[in-house]
Amino acid sequence: MSAIPELTLNDGTTLPAVGFGTYPLRGSAGVEAVVSALEVGYRLIDSAFNYENEGAVGEALRRSGLPRADLRIASKLPGRRQRYQEALNTVEESLWRAGLDYYDLYLIHWPNPKQGLYVEAWRALLEAKSRGWIRSVGVSNFLPEHLDALISETGVAPSVNQIELHPAFPQAEQRAADKARGIVTESWSPLGRGGSLGDPTLLRIAEAHGKSPGQIVLRWQAQLGALPLPKAGSRARQAENLAIFDFALSEAEMAAITALGRPDGRLKGQDPAVYEEF
Numbered sequence: 001m002s003a004i005p006e007l008t009l010n011d012g013t014t015l016p017a018v019g020f021g022t023y024p025l026r027g028s029a030g031v032e033a034v035v036s037a038l039e040v041g042y043r044l045i046d047s048a049f050n051y052e053n054e055g056a057v058g059e060a061l062r063r064s065g066l067p068r069a070d071l072r073i074a075s076k077l078p079g080r081r082q083r084y085q086e087a088l089n090t091v092e093e094s095l096w097r098a099g100l101d102y103y104d105l106y107l108i109h110w111p112n113p114k115q116g117l118y119v120e121a122w123r124a125l126l127e128a129k130s131r132g133w134i135r136s137v138g139v140s141n142f143l144p145e146h147l148d149a150l151i152s153e154t155g156v157a158p159s160v161n162q163i164e165l166h167p168a169f170p171q172a173e174q175r176a177a178d179k180a181r182g183i184v185t186e187s188w189s190p191l192g193r194g195g196s197l198g199d200p201t202l203l204r205i206a207e208a209h210g211k212s213p214g215q216i217v218l219r220w221q222a223q224l225g226a227l228p229l230p231k232a233g234s235r236a237r238q239a240e241n242l243a244i245f246d247f248a249l250s251e252a253e254m255a256a257i258t259a260l261g262r263p264d265g266r267l268k269g270q271d272p273a274v275y276e277e278f
């Protein structure tokens, strides 16, 4: 397997160019899946307070025996904890659950714009960073107007915006908006939860490269400059999803995959302008 390249964030820290998604892994099966992912080579692990698996992730890190400095561990603040003191308490609780001294990355999970508290939550994450609880601060599911509110109110842009991104929903405008603000885009459900990997375009490109459709989709993400977070339960698929740095897609292949996008391509219609998650 080729080495995983690194992306540099706007705060000078780095992330590997692909990470491991952990929803809905939890309990002892979750620990085993994350240990396996670490053994096959993942060094970035994405979790969330709401996934109820920060404890399982922390246990897996300890069992792996890997040096803490080699790992990048991320979690996310739930919508019901966006008030300043609640947010700080939640970051601390996330640390205790995982048995960690710090998170490498902590994100506001959803903006929940009707609630109107995400700037307050952002100030709390900045305070958590200044206390050393978080190395990099970021957001998830933020639209350009939400990013601009954070930047104009606090002067600090997120380092990462984690968004829904897969061939049915390529997010060209949001990716461009993130890039223009110096923000790295991470992709959730990068494989579209596996549902559309039988698409004839993907199968044709996969055959041409001797790769699987999943690998083609993840390589497309990497070449777009996005950082995919595929989840896979089995060790074989975990390894398959990392082996995407030993080939390249042509411009025509990239365009053919992007052309699979549809305006209504979201998996569950979760539009951050209106959708709320607590």
Ligand SMILES: NC(=O)c1ccc[n+]([C@@H]2O[C@H](COP(=O)([O-])OP(=O)(O)OC[C@H]3O[C@@H](n4cnc5c(N)ncnc54)[C@H](OP(=O)(O)O)[C@@H]3O)[C@@H](O)[C@H]2O)c1
Residues within 6 Å of the ligand: 020, 021, 022, 023, 024, 046, 047, 109, 140, 141, 162, 163, 187, 188, 189, 190, 191, 192, 193, 194, 197, 212, 214, 215, 229, 230, 231, 232, 233, 234, 237, 238, 240, 241
């Ligand atoms: N920020 C947010 O709001 C948000 C929302 C959703 C997800 N996320 C994050 O993003 C991560 C990934 O998203 P996701 O789990 O929804 O979807 P995903 O990674 O796109 O797809 C996971 C599904 O695809 C299957 N799969 C994995 N590798 C495959 C391959 N090479 N070929 C065929 N199928 C494959 C998996 O099956 P097996 O497991 O059975 O192998 C699983 O059913 C989550 O785990 C979570 O960390 C964040």
